[in-house]
Amino acid sequence: xxxxxxxxxxxxxxxxxxxxxxxxxxxxxxxxxxxxxxxxxxxxxxxxxxxxxxxxxxxxxxxxxxxxxxxxxxxxxxxxxxxxxxxxxxxxxxxxxxxxxxxxxxxxxxxxxxxxxxxxxxxxxxxxxxxxxxxxxxxxxxxxxxxxxxxxxxxxxxxxxxxxxxxxxxxxxxxxxxxxxxxxxxxxxxxxxxxxxxxxxxxxxxxxxxxxxxxxxxxxxxxxxxxxxxxxxxxxxxxxxxxxxxxxxxxxxxxxxxxx
Amino acid sequence: xxxxxxxxxxxxxxxxxxxxxxxxxxxxxxxxxxxxxxxxxxxxxxxxxxxxxxxxxxxxxxxxxxxxxxxxxxxxxxxxxxxxxxxxxxxxxxxxxxxxxxxxxxxxxxxxxxxxxxxxxxxxxxxxxxxxxxxxxxxxxxxxxxxxxxxxxxxxxxxxxxxxxxxxxxxxxxxxxxxxxxxxxxxxxxxxxxxxxxxxxxxxxxxxxxxxxxxxxxxxxxxxxxxxxxxxxxxxxxxxxxxxxxxxxxxxxxxxxxxxxxxxxxxxxxxxxxxxxxxxxxxxxxxxx
Amino acid sequence: xxxxxxxxxxxxxxxxxxxxxxxxxxxxxxxxxxxxxxxxxxxxxxxxxxxxxxxxxxxxxxxxxxxxxxxxxxxxxxxxxxxxxxxxxxxxxxxxxxxxxxxxxxxxxxxxxxxxxxxxxxxxxxxxxxxxxxxxxxxxxxxxxxxxxxxxxxxxxxxxxxxxxxxxxxxxxxxxxxxxxxxxxxxxxxxxxxxxxxxxxxxxxxxxxxxxxxxxxxxxxxxxxxxxxxxxxxxxxxxxxxxxxxxxxxxxxxxxxxxxxxxxxxxxxxxxxxxxxxxxxxxxxxxxxxxxxxxxxxxxxxxxxxxxxxxxxxxxxxxxxxxxxxxxxxxxxxxxxxxxxxxxxxxxxxxxxxxxxxxxxxxxxxxxx
Numbered sequence: 002x003x004x005x006x007x008x009x010x011x012x013x014x015x016x017x018x019x020x021x022x023x024x025x026x027x028x029x030x031x032x033x034x035x036x037x038x039x040x041x042x043x044x045x046x047x048x049x050x051x052x053x054x055x056x057x058x059x060x061x062x063x064x065x066x067x068x069x070x071x072x073x074x075x076x077x078x079x080x081x082x083x084x085x086x087x088x089x090x091x092x093x094x095x096x097x098x099x100x101x102x103x104x105x106x107x108x109x110x111x112x113x114x115x116x117x118x119x120x121x122x123x124x125x126x127x128x129x130x131x132x133x134x135x136x137x138x139x140x141x142x143x144x145x146x147x148x149x150x151x152x153x154x155x156x157x158x159x160x161x162x163x164x165x166x167x168x169x170x171x172x173x174x175x176x177x178x179x180x181x182x183x184x185x186x187x188x189x190x191x192x193x194x195x196x197x198x199x200x201x202x203x204x205x206x207x208x209x210x211x212x213x214x215x216x217x218x219x220x221x222x223x224x225x226x227x228x229x230x231x232x233x234x235x236x237x238x239x240x241x242x243x244x245x246x247x248x249x250x251x252x253x254x255x256x257x258x259x260x261x
Numbered sequence: 262x263x264x265x266x267x268x269x270x271x272x273x274x275x276x277x278x279x280x281x282x283x284x285x286x287x288x289x290x291x292x293x294x295x296x297x298x299x300x301x302x303x304x305x306x307x308x309x310x311x312x313x314x315x316x317x318x319x320x321x322x323x324x325x326x327x328x329x330x331x332x333x334x335x336x337x338x339x340x341x342x343x344x345x346x347x348x349x350x351x352x353x354x355x356x357x358x359x360x361x362x363x364x365x366x367x368x369x370x371x372x373x374x375x376x377x378x379x380x381x382x383x384x385x386x387x388x389x390x391x392x393x394x395x396x397x398x399x400x401x402x403x404x405x406x407x408x409x410x411x412x413x414x415x416x417x418x419x420x421x422x423x424x425x426x427x428x429x430x431x432x433x434x435x436x437x438x439x440x441x442x443x444x445x446x447x448x449x450x451x452x453x454x455x456x457x458x459x460x461x462x463x464x465x466x467x468x469x470x471x472x473x474x475x476x477x478x479x480x481x482x483x484x485x486x487x488x489x490x491x492x493x494x495x496x497x498x499x500x501x502x503x504x505x506x507x508x509x510x511x512x513x514x515x516x517x518x519x520x521x522x523x524x525x526x527x528x529x530x531x532x533x534x535x536x537x538x539x540x541x542x543x544x545x546x547x548x549x550x
Numbered sequence: 551x552x553x554x555x556x557x558x559x560x561x562x563x564x565x566x567x568x569x570x571x572x573x574x575x576x577x578x579x580x581x582x583x584x585x586x587x588x589x590x591x592x593x594x595x596x597x598x599x600x601x602x603x604x605x606x607x608x609x610x611x612x613x614x615x616x617x618x619x620x621x622x623x624x625x626x627x628x629x630x631x632x633x634x635x636x637x638x639x640x641x642x643x644x645x646x647x648x649x650x651x652x653x654x655x656x657x658x659x660x661x662x663x664x665x666x667x668x669x670x671x672x673x674x675x676x677x678x679x680x681x682x683x684x685x686x687x688x689x690x691x692x693x694x695x696x697x698x699x700x701x702x703x704x705x706x707x708x709x710x711x712x713x714x715x716x717x718x719x720x721x722x723x724x725x726x727x728x729x730x731x732x733x734x735x736x737x738x739x740x741x742x743x744x745x746x747x748x749x750x751x752x753x754x755x756x757x758x759x760x761x762x763x764x765x766x767x768x769x770x771x772x773x774x775x776x777x778x779x780x781x782x783x784x785x786x787x788x789x790x791x792x793x794x795x796x797x798x799x800x801x802x803x804x805x806x807x808x809x810x811x812x813x814x815x816x817x818x819x820x821x822x823x824x825x826x827x828x829x830x831x832x833x834x835x836x837x838x839x840x841x842x843x844x845x846x847x848x849x850x851x852x853x854x855x856x857x858x859x860x861x862x863x864x865x866x867x868x869x870x871x872x873x874x875x876x877x878x879x880x881x882x883x884x885x886x887x888x889x890x891x892x893x894x895x896x897x898x899x900x901x902x903x904x905x906x907x908x909x910x911x912x913x914x915x916x917x918x919x
Contacts, residue, residue: 121421316878440893
């Protein structure tokens with residue numbers, strides 16, 4: 002299987018300027034099928050810009066992002082037509098926003114939120130859409146009885162679960178997550194992290210998780226990248242980076258997390 | 262009923278060009294119409310002019326009619342299915358005054374039928390043109406108000422959002438709760454607003470022998486359904502599209518298959534149902550002479 | 551017993567006669583002449599010309615008379631007339647630096663070349679009803695020693711600031727395309743600045759005023775200063791291709807407003823002042839100022855500012871600024887909607903009998919149209 006011999010995503014020398022300032026300068030990495038990569042750093046380190054460049058939400062000024070498509074092998078996502086890119090974004094990719102409001106339709110029911118991607122792909126059977134939505138609500142440990150309620154009536158943690166279900170319904174192979182647990186209560190965060198871990202493992206999802214929280218990286222990610230001022234200062238296996246940081250900046254990050 | 266009963270002859274006013282618009286403007290509109298016919302269901306932007314009737318009152322349909330009408334045409338104008346409502350009378354007067362063409366109430370006698378909110382009950386024939394007045398040409402507008410975005414949704418045929426709306430209706434009401442301006446797919450490609458006709462009329466749009474032209478003056482768009490084009494009303498397989506039905510026949514002509522208007526006859530709840538299409542109703546009355 | 555709604559010809563013709571009578575009012579009162587309207591209701595004439603998009607005080611006065619003073623209706627009459635006129639040519643850009651000024655004020659400099667010229671303004675009148683006008687108003691005289699000589703061309707304030715490079719400039723580059731003519735081509739989004747300026751110039755004064763006002767109240771604050779407002783006569787010049795040189799075809803009265811706005815700089819530009827621009831026919835200061843505020847707000851995207859407030863949202867502003875479109879569509883609700891309403895009646899009855907839950911919040915179908 003090609004998926005075992007080729008990375009699912011290859012990022013080469015991505016550069017993104019905002020004015021004269023390089024928000025991301027020359028970042029390269031590869032992601033393998035089923036692998037979870039954490040991108041950590043302080044705010045302003047360029048990690049969100051990197052995520053958006055890789056997820057083709059902003060166009061980088063230089064560099065290349067290739068994705069292993071199902072039928073055409075590695076394809077440069079920024080060279081795709083908008084139609085291809087949008088199709089990719091609602092089928093093989095997922096994007097979990099920090100603020101669930103941005104990733105959900107707040108005034109339509111949970112069922113429709115989950116079913117939207119199916120309908121966009123041509124599913125025209127109400128009953129099937131609904132039962133598929135219900136099964137995904139179950140998988141993200143939501144009460145299926147809430148299927149007809151709108152996210153406006155949901156708690157922050159539930160909204161985030163719903164956003165995840167909405168993304169996973171098309172069985173994407175790669176999910177981008179931008180601070181998926183921040184802004185939630187600590188106990189809610191812990192449960193959500195458990196869920197994310199079991200989903201990524203269970204579905205062998207590849208994922209890129211941007212987070213400022215090293216605990217999130219520790220729990221979810223196989224590998225991690227440490228960003229500072231737009232540059233990748235350290236990368237490696239998560240446990241290795243966190244337990245034996247090499248770069249002074251990483252050491253600082255790790256030590257600050259150890260403080261109460 | 263003869264047209265003279267409610268609309269005495271109006272003299273052609275020689276102060277205006279034939280059909281009001283200048284010939285260059287008509288040509289510009291005809292070019293837009295040709296493009297619309299070539300890409301069924303696609304909204305073609307056009308340089309809509311300020312007409313001497315207000316926006317929202319049929320300026321799009323009027324401009325379309327004005328640019329295709331010739332001296333030999335026979336014009337019928339209806340509003341709510343009727344030839345004798347004020348707006349229909351006013352628009353017909355406008356064309357009588359500016360073209361002097363023959364006007365009629367008979368669907369079968371007309372070469373051009375300008376309509377607001379209905380498709381005649383009598384099937385249209387090849388060679389006839391039905392011109393719709395359209396207030397809101399963008400079927401996605403209520404779901405996505407930004408035109409720059411709806412344009413790319415059309416370009417990419419991304420219509421999942423529309424089904425989300427239908428899904429929500431079924432969740433809340435058990436059925437799709439849109440009764441007029443019910444969205445359609447034209448020739449399997451473009452999502453289109455049929456204008457605020459009742460969904461009862463939607464099936465008549467499909468594989469119609471006549472050319473159907475849609476003009477939206479205020480929004481500056483023209484679109485078309487060429488003859489014999491497939492027009493499907495959106496639905497789910499397990500919640501198929503249905504049209505309105507009445508439990509009683511028309512109180513005047515007895516028809517059981519036409520769209521009925523409710524007429525309140527007294528102040529204690531009395532009401533009767535009569536055909537909205539007045540020409541159709543008159544032709545079907547038993548005692549019609 | 552069934553009586554169809556026969557609005558018909560008779561009712562319409564009678565409504566014409568009633569409008570005529572209502573417009574004329576009491577026939578024992580002398581009829582208004584167009585000259586009277588032009589001379590004594592000049593600000594109405596200016597507004598109607600501006601939003602009617604045609605500079606013709608005589609026709610504007612006629613429209614005002616015909617519309618019984620309803621300015622939006624008068625604008626409608628003028629626009630419908632205008633739509634039938636041929637395009638004979640396009641003028642060269644107005645040179646407003648070369649205007650003969652009746653009024654020129656700057657809020658940014660106490661004194662400046664050319665000076666502050668108050669001119670005919672209501673600004674410092676105390677708004678007390680002048681009962682002497684109820685009889686016949688004597689016109690005040692200006693002391694001969696105060697009568698300023700006609701103000702010739704004076705430099706524009708923004709040009710003065712420009713010497714220091716403190717304000718952005720907008721020199722049209724080589725190959726600057728002709729602006730699109732909004733009355734001939736529909737707007738396409740995103741619209742460029744030349745296009746939105748046309749839209750705003752024709753836009754409803756009340757709408758622009760409210761939008762401009764909103765930017766002062768925290769919805770897209772742009773820290774505006776009235777750099778300069780000038781009102782006067784500008785020369786209209788055309789250059790027919792067959793002639794090959796420019797010819798003056800007359801003067802028109804215009805009001806120009808240049809707002810000067812703070813700007814902290816962006817990725818590509820150093821901190822400097824930016825501009826919002828307003829231009830209107832006649833003495834239309836409120837309109838020109840509001841337009842300048844909205845113009846600047848609409849530049850948010852270009853200047854890298856967050857687009858958050860209604861006045862910054864191009865589609866929102868430009869799609870709703872035209873009072874003909876707005877007035878027509880709002881008032882079309884008067885037209886019969888029996889068929890739509892019948893469909894809704896049938897739906898509501900069906901939902902009540904089937905016992906389906908009623909809609910809790912948002913509307914089930916679209917609004918009537």
